[in-house]
Every structure is written in structure tokens, then in C-alpha cells.
Amino acid sequence: MAACARRETLEQTGVTVEPGRIAFVLEVQGPDDPRRTVDLVFLAALAAHAEHGPAAEGPEASFVRLSALPRLTMRPPVAGYLRGLHSRSLRRTAAYLGNLWRPEDGSQSPAVPEPAEAGARR
Secondary structure: OOOHHHHHHHHHHHHHHHEEEEEEEEEEOOHHHHHHEEEEEEEEOOOOOOOOOOOOOOOOOOOOOOOHHHOOOOOOOHHHHHHHHHHOOOHOOOOOOOOOOOOOOOOOOOOOOOOOHHHOOO
16 A cells, blocks of 8 residues: 555655555545545655656645645545644554465465355454
8 A cells, every 4th residue: 555655646746755654544435426435644754765757737736834734625624633643643643554464375466265264263
């Protein structure tokens, strides 16, 4: 997921970032869209060797001061959560466990359980 966040940030803003921990996870259903999505919001820093390339067409991305968040229209409306995240210790962010499903034989594709094992717990 961090690789996706890195790629999407570069594509949408033209800025290279290094995603860190997940700040929060939220389920979103827009007011005019019947689809539900699950969003992962990462803490991120500019990459050490940040590239600045062309961004996708659309609104221009910019860094804003925390005090400016209430004046922004954010979709989904996470401004208050961002201010709260900033005011508390980063130890309280959502834990990111990464890919815990790894094949036992060292191959790249995940092992698929046999049908009899599908409901078994280890």
C-alpha cells in the first residue's frame, strides 16, 4: 500500500514522498456516489531525493498551514482529524502490519489454502 501511495502522490501532485505509518483508515461513501471505498491515509515525508515532475491535470496541489484546514473543502471531510493527528503523539496512529500472508516455500505468490483448510484456524 505504501508503494501505491508513493506512486499516486507522484502522479497526482508531481511530488515524491516516502509514506510512513498509516494515520487512519476510513470507509467512504460520497454523497453522490453509491460506491464504498476504504481509504488509507499515510503519514509521509518528502523523499530524500524528491523528484518534482508534472502533475495530473486538475487542481494544483500545495502545502498548507494547519491553521488553514478549516477553510478548505476536503472530500472526505478529514480536516478535524488531521488537526487532531497533529496534536497527539504519533505512537497512536494505526498500526501497519504490511503483508503478513507470505508463502512458506519462498515463492512470490501467496499460498492458496485447500478447500478443507479454508475455514480452519491456526
